[in-house]
Amino acid sequence: MYTLTKFVCLFLPLLLMSSCSNSEDPDYPTVASSIFNDVLIEVLDSEGNSLIDNEAIxxxxxxxxxxxxxxPFHTVEIGDEKIIRTVFxxxxxxxxxxSDDRKEGYGESNLTVNVNGFKFNLRGKFHYTCTYPNMYGGNGIKIIEIHSNNPNVSISEDANFLKITIKIASD
Incomplete structure (x- = not known):
């Protein structure tokens, strides 16, 4: 019985380890010691009025x-204006x-904004900088541009944040 228990204790871990697969996607988000990917978003009706106080929206x-x-996102007040703050x-x-010395880099990612059945696709461009490429720390990544092909989306810069303005037809 002791030999059987020993055999099961050795065989069971080997069986479980062999069922693991290395076929998972090893891709992961870019990492940096400082990350600047906050964006501000305002949602307006066709006349330019804010819809942030509209509970249905x-x-x-x-x-x-x-x-x-x-x-996740939350509403913040900047002056007397309510605006949505989230991350790209x-x-x-x-x-x-x-770059060859890995001190600079560029990358892109996507964000989809859904507003009551309206879908807006955005593409963000990031800039990565590193002072010490052979060490952890001393590097940062920052969103530098946002693009959308939708004519109801405009992008501007507001107080060092990229600001996305989305116009939708309200009921």
Whole structure:
């Protein structure tokens, strides 16, 4: 019985380890010691009035990153204006292109904004800088551009943040 128990204790871990697969995607978001990917978003009706106080609009609002991941957001007040603040997803390591010395790099990622059945696709461009490429730390990644082909989306810079303005037809 002792030999059988010993055999099971050795065989079971080997069986479990052999069932593991290395076929998973090794791609992961780019990492840096300082990350600047915050964005401001305002949602306006066709006449330019803010819809952030509209409960139906806010309940139907979502931000989607890679693989359908929902990105959290919150409302902030800047002066007397209410605006949405969230983060743009970081680019995946596979989308990054680096300089030969790996001190600089660029990458892109996507964000989908859903507002009550309206879908807006955005593409963000990031810039990576590193002072010490052979060490951890001393590096940063920052969103530098956002693009959309939708004519109802405009992008501007507001107080060192990229600001996305989305116009939708309200009921």
């Amino acid at each position: 806010m309940n139907g609002l979502s931000f989607i990153g890679r693989d359908g991941y929902k990105i 997803p970081l680019p995946m390591e596979s989308s990054m292109s680096y």
